[in-house]
Amino acid sequence: MLRSVLAALLSTSLAAAPLSAQSTYDSVDPFIGTGGEGHTFPGAVAPFGMVQVSPDTDTTCQVRDCYGHAAGYRYDDSTIQGFSQTHFSGSGHSDLGDFLMMPVAGDTVPLDPGSAAKPDTGYRSRFSHDTEVARPGYYAVTLADSGVRAELTAGTRVGVHRYTFPAGKAAHVVLDLRSSLYDYSGKILWSSVRVRADGTITGMRETRGWAPARKLFFAIRASAPLTGHAFHNREEKIAYKGFQGPGRGRTDVAQLQGQALVAALDFGHLTRPLELKVAISGVDEDGALANLDSEVGGFDAVAAVSRTAWQQALDRVDLDAPAPMKRKVATALYHAMIAPGVFSDVDGRYRGPDDQVHKADGFTFHSTFSLWDTFRAEHPLLLLVQPEQRNRDFVKSLLASQQESPFGILPVWQFHGRETWTMIGYHAVPVIADAYLKGVRGFDTDAALAAMVKSATYGPYGGLDEYMKRGFVPIDKEPEAASKTVEYAYDDWTIARMARALGKTDIAATFDKRAANWRNSFDAKTGFLRARKSNGAFRTPFDPTAINYGSDYTEGNAWQYSWFVPQDQAAMFALLGGDKAAVAKLDAMFNYDNSKLDYSHAEDIAGLIGQYIHGNEPSHHVAYLYSYAGQPWRTQERLAQIVASQYKAAPDGLSGNDDLGQMSAWLVFTALGFYPVAPGSNQYVIGRPFVNRAALTLPNGKRFTMVADDLTDANRYVGRVTLNGRPLDRTFLRHEELMRGGELRFAMQATPNKAWGAAPSARPYSMSTAAAK
């Protein structure tokens, strides 16, 4: 025991010797993705933190126009409305933006934000990007209108704001409980705010947003005494007002509750910067107060802890690459370590999917599972770069959520413990299976398998009853039936994989059979995976380029979805007519002429290369599929094309929503030279590297290094691959190989090595050919 700990420590200390002068931490640029439709935020968050303190440039949109402000901040905007405590990183839908605070200097305190067009009409302020600083766990900006320097930092459960007011001006902070991301009338179900005897401000808000009836509590403690306060209820039409509490007509009341509250907090003339420590809790105000005390000290102390935490997390991937690429990959790694975030309080309590309070026993409850996105590369990446404990917490959080779900199934798209039912599939299943198959332990595997089976057999969910009856989801009974059928089949395969590993051969057989259900959606005539009706006929008319909500497909069309058979690409290629036909079809996809198409109605469709759509997840594994046809050099070409066109070291540097780290995780894996096409297979398909060298400190403490010799823009092909000095002829890497530590070395060259990886035996796992290997 001691020896292995010692070995781990030694490995870690080895990892601490950086490959280059600038650490991964130093290379992160949190502004990447804050323009375009990346939907990331530039503010402060700790690794997997509960709070995400960040500027909101506008929250006054109405629901249909809010898409661009999903993370509160848009790089294009010229005003800041305030700093709220919670944000998604890269979500395609949104919510949060809780407990917006804004410093106000001077004699009058505006109670409304004012508009971006007329910032002087409210507490909103102009700002210049020149004054902004952002690094992991830290953000700063100067508010031009008031002259206040605002700095933000964050611990796991605490955000700290530091506002430096211009000399001679009275300091105030507006706390606007109305402000919210994806704002609309009726969203705020209830809110309250109170000043406690010691000056701590506590309260709560319950919103009907993306998550229905989500409750969040807060506690705010300031570094200077409160010299005054005013609580206002700005609700206009109140059906029934009830009786008035203390302070009839006064605003300096100890507490106020209602649906449209805004508080003005006064601190008088300060000689030092004002620090406001803010904690949240999904449980209650006591939870928020305890969380507040969980981080010791003020701004600088919390910032230092946050900095160390980020350095430790990010420097597990030590990178050597030219500056722009290093910045992109480092930032991608950063974005991959924001969610799933901690959601249990410091005492273990959390509010679960049943809206009831539970206690996490022996684990930390994490939430914000964007599973349709993150099962692909985000979770596989975290299995490599985060401690087993973190990944075990994910699994335990998913299992606890299943236990607490009124439906008895695993989360679909969960945040703050609440299910949103967004997207399709039961992709908590591959996350758990992949974690188990890659060695994560310490959870009840029987209960896990039972939860997975339950989620895969819950009839009322997403046409599963029909799917189980017919082997496909019929489009006349359930929308997006083609996508559902193929995703269910993949998820089923991961159940079979885990069941077999656990010796549950009956379950394995059942789900192996279901894993072939994608075949029921394959239309040999068109070569596309399509939606069938209950009578078995494919739905017509059929347009493989059509993208519509409620169509045969989910956020995509036949072109993207027809490649979703990660568990058996070989069989899929065979149905297409063999390798040549498959490659031709892949090329047809990438080369498609979109000039006659208009996808402006579809929010999530961005980053198009023909019909390959990198801005959304269904395409993410597709470039790697050439390797399944024995043509890895074509994968290498496509990856160069994608990386060059879809990622920039600039605010609009993400071609689509980051989706809680999935877009970023794709880049991290791809940059390292391999990608988890089929989580559950314990294989990574080798692509081509985009960094010169990377050293990973693995969860077991071992170090795995990849080196790309002669990497230049021109040398875009892989000439040779060695693993620990020995030639690697196959186009995949086994997870066990990686975990043993060692060195993966690519020799890059300007011309393709068409022989490498061409043999059928060199190809990655496919269910139907697996027995042969």
Place this chain on the structure above:
Amino acid sequence: MLRSVLAALLSTSLAAAPLSAQSTYDSVDPFIGTGGEGHTFPGAVAPFGMVQVSPDTDTTCQVRDCYGHAAGYRYDDSTIQGFSQTHFSGSGHSDLGDFLMMPVAGDTVPLDPGSAAKPDTGYRSRFSHDTEVARPGYYAVTLADSGVRAELTAGTRVGVHRYTFPAGKAAHVVLDLRSSLYDYSGKILWSSVRVRADGTITGMRETRGWAPARKLFFAIRASAPLTGHAFHNREEKIAYKGFQGPGRGRTDVAQLQGQALVAALDFGHLTRPLELKVAISGVDEDGALANLDSEVGGFDAVAAVSRTAWQQALDRVDLDAPAPMKRKVATALYHAMIAPGVFSDVDGRYRGPDDQVHKADGFTFHSTFSLWDTFRAEHPLLLLVQPEQRNRDFVKSLLASQQESPFGILPVWQFHGRETWTMIGYHAVPVIADAYLKGVRGFDTDAALAAMVKSATYGPYGGLDEYMKRGFVPIDKEPEAASKTVEYAYDDWTIARMARALGKTDIAATFDKRAANWRNSFDAKTGFLRARKSNGAFRTPFDPTAINYGSDYTEGNAWQYSWFVPQDQAAMFALLGGDKAAVAKLDAMFNYDNSKLDYSHAEDIAGLIGQYIHGNEPSHHVAYLYSYAGQPWRTQERLAQIVASQYKAAPDGLSGNDDLGQMSAWLVFTALGFYPVAPGSNQYVIGRPFVNRAALTLPNGKRFTMVADDLTDANRYVGRVTLNGRPLDRTFLRHEELMRGGELRFAMQATPNKAWGAAPSARPYSMSTAAAK
């Protein structure tokens, strides 16, 4: 220790020998007060129970027209909408009516109640009073439209419904989460309902009613298996619908949440009556589930427990009186034992005034404190007829509420742990003081006194800052200033009384001084207590008969409020010009000719005898004031007049809202022959009895008996009073005398004994003359 227990047991067993064949329990008629504006309910409740299961005849009113249905049931109505789980007993404002259930027989299940005019349009049913049975803890009715026999019973935290369906008809139950007392658009903030794996139905509702954002959870378990269910969301305009969960378009989903839910529960064809056990919790669903298990067995078992509990509670006052009077007094005693009700869960948890969950440590948290009403006679009565434990629980609940209040003050009008800020004063103060002075112990008296002082000195509440500055509440700063001034002064006196008893002479002196503040409101010119402006002048114009909201007075006028100096009636009489002038003024009040007045706009004004208004509390002590002028025989006359005109053994038997037992407690005391005019004085003013004999089993186990010899309608005067056989010349009884046990004997006669009680030394306590005694 053992000896005293033995003595208590002996006393109790003595008490068990009834004075008459029909017990007090048997004499209760829960229909009294369900007509007129009594606002009582006929349904089932355990003594001080958490649930009050009762029929609602109509909840479809809008807020301004709901007054008559404050308790859900009106005797005049001819249809029943359903049976909800929570009700106030006699409140002047309303809320509750939570979780309405209605049995439906046959093939179709209506989802809306339909109107009283057209009951066939919904699940509502006609009914006849002939089919109704009501006794403490039990109610039954036959629903004419469906033929279902519905029975209700209640344990402390559980209600049980038993529905006997007509043979051959399928059994269903509608659970309507929209239904509420004082109904209006926007009241339901959120609700949810789910079927658990074992068939238990759980859920919650959050309402913006009399109490803002009140959360209540429920758990329902049926005696027969659920054969099907449909959960509907009937909300019409939803700003943002979010994503759909399992069962798109289906209603047999495991859970549903929203703002307008109604559930249809199916039980198929039953051969036995269907029993539904329902528990509630202010904390969470687990709380409701635990409460559900806190009562053992089914309907009959719970009904038996409830019956025993009521027999034990009611038979502590053994009554001998002619049938109508016995029925009235027994029912009054029953109505006095419904609130303040238990509100902590079986595990001690409850939701407090800060909307946070707390745990009652060593006590049972009670809520529903209608303190402006109940400090007068309801709490004093419970100090005589309930165990010390119950009264201690009241005190501890008030103190816990003060600790948890965001304002740091004692409850004003609280229910379900939530403050409503209804009415005026800080009358938790006299409740605690009276309890302490009458010997209730086992709570932190220093903390109690501190809480009382804090409540009396909290500036923002009800003009207290001005009151403390000026010695009166100025009407130009605060409405109802005259009433507030005199009630504060009384409350202050009780603080002084308790402080002195605790040896805190400083506090006693401060509040003794404040107790004289009523003088600042006395207008010598008119002889009325009036509202002053900040400049010291009385507000004009002045009409002593005017009754308006926001006037100088609270739910009354100068006539009623000018007698509110219970702590110093002697001084007040002196200011009026002496006994003769005081009696003349009292007579002027009772004899006032109202023919030119119209009070139809004032909901709470009922039960008028001239300007004496028995239907509301400010008048309640007034008839006893003749004794303070040495003319107890005039009190005796007035009491006869009041009892005859204001209480009937009929549904419209209460002349005003029962106000959570205050109207009833007045009758119980008055019937026994004495009344607590000034709680805090430890005196009861002797009036005249209305029952032949009553034996009280006191909290200390001793027995106190009152006997009225020769009591007839004609013999309405007290000729002589003896206490334990010795003549009692004074017109008051000391609490200690009562608690020692013994016999109070009245000799009734047809002519007044004007000599009895005429001497100044015979008069009850007044602050200014107390030193002389």
